[in-house]
Each structure stands twice: as C-alpha cells, then as structure tokens.
Amino acid sequence: MLRRRKPRRRKNQLRPGHEYPAIRKKDGAFTLYKDKHGLVIGAMEGVHYKEYELQIDPGDKLFIYTDGVPEATDADGEMFGTDRMTEALNTCADGNPYEILQGVRKAVDAFVGDAEQFDDLTMMCLEYKGPQNTAH
Numbered sequence: 001m002l003r004r005r006k007p008r009r010r011k012n013q014l015r016p017g018h019e020y021p022a023i024r025k026k027d028g029a030f031t032l033y034k035d036k037h038g039l040v041i042g043a044m045e046g047v048h049y050k051e052y053e054l055q056i057d058p059g060d061k062l063f064i065y066t067d068g069v070p071e072a073t074d075a076d077g078e079m080f081g082t083d084r085m086t087e088a089l090n091t092c093a094d095g096n097p098y099e100i101l102q103g104v105r106k107a108v109d110a111f112v113g114d115a116e117q118f119d120d121l122t123m124m125c126l127e128y129k130g131p132q133n134t135a136h
Contacts, residue, residue, distance in 0.1 A: 026059030030089035058130030068119035072108045075115040097125035
C-alpha cells in the first residue's frame with residue numbers, strides 16, 4: 001500500500017506479502033528495493049504491519065507487481081524471475097509508465113510462449129513528476 005504525504009517527496013509503503021518494488025532513480029537503472037516482507041493481508045487477525053518510507057525525487061519511477069510476473073512459467077517449467085523482469089524494465093526504462101508496462105508484458109509473453117499460466121499479471125508503474133505549481 002502506498003500513501004502520499006505532503007509536502008515531502010516520500011512515499012510511505014506497507015508490504016503485506018507483496019513482491020519487492022523496483023525503483024529507478026532519474027537517469028538510472030531499475031533495481032529491486034529489498035525491504036522486509038510482511039504477512040499476506042487476511043492471513044491472521046490482529047497482524048500489525050510496519051510502515052517505511054521511500055525517498056523519491058522528480059523523474060524517479062516505481063514499479064510494483066504481483067507474484068504472477070516473476071512466477072510466469074515457460075513450457076519447461078522455468079520461471080520468468082526477477083532478473084528477467086529487471087532486465088525488461090531496464091530495456092524500456094526511459095519510456096513513460098505505460099510504455100514500461102507494455103515492455104514488461106511483451107517480455108513475459110515472449111518468455112512463456114504458449115505455456116498455460118495459472119496466475120494473474122498485475123503491474124503498476126508510477127513516475128514522480130514533482131510538485132505542481134499552483135500559482136496563477
């Protein structure tokens with residue numbers, strides 16, 4: 001879960017059982033942000049999740065996804081994995097978020113071919129543009 005606080009350039013995040021987010025600093029490469037995993041939401045009552053902050057600056061991009069992306073499997077049972085996912089992200093890192101999502105989807109589709117999949121591919125990519133000038 002993400003929450004935007006004003007006026008700081010930080011994103012607060014909780015990770016209840018989700019995959020590591022990939023972050024691209026402006027003009028850099030996507031890398032996985034390896035934080036501590038939390039328990040899946042709804043697994044147990046009364047679970048408390050630890051919140052943390054990510055510093056983001058104008059031009060930075062954040063890619064979050066479900067386990068169906070790295071666990072997409074080809075006909076031989078090999079998984080797409082986070083290395084291939086990161087490679088796909090960096091192939092189109094200069095694109096806008098839509099182009100990045102399309103690039104990752106094409107890479108997954110090319111990898112799995114006609115192999116039947118048993119999970120969804122849910123992805124979201126955000127680019128922080130910076131504060132908006134509201135002066136007239």
